[in-house]
Amino acid sequence: MWPDFKVEPIKFYESGNTVFVHGRMTADGLATESVHMIKIVDGKYASFQPFDDSAAMMKAAKQ
Numbered sequence: 001m002w003p004d005f006k007v008e009p010i011k012f013y014e015s016g017n018t019v020f021v022h023g024r025m026t027a028d029g030l031a032t033e034s035v036h037m038i039k040i041v042d043g044k045y046a047s048f049q050p051f052d053d054s055a056a057m058m059k060a061a062k063q
Contacts, residue, residue: 002027002061017041025052032056 005027013020021036032053039047 002057004028025057027057030056030059 006025008024008026010022010024010033013022017040019038019040021038022033023036024031024033034050034052036051037049038045
């Protein structure tokens with residue numbers, strides 16, 4: 001759906017069992033930044049919530 005899609009972490013932030021990943025996403029020559037929230041429970045990946053610029057990603061989507 002996104003040609004040449006890449007996600008590169010910029011910085012990681014931790015608060016208790018929650019990790020926030022500030023990243024840069026690129027696809028088809030477009031770039032945007034995002035934050036992903038990851039919850040860790042008992043040492044395992046428990047949930048994921050993206051906060052992305054969906055409008056920018058849809059511009060790069062191949063339908």
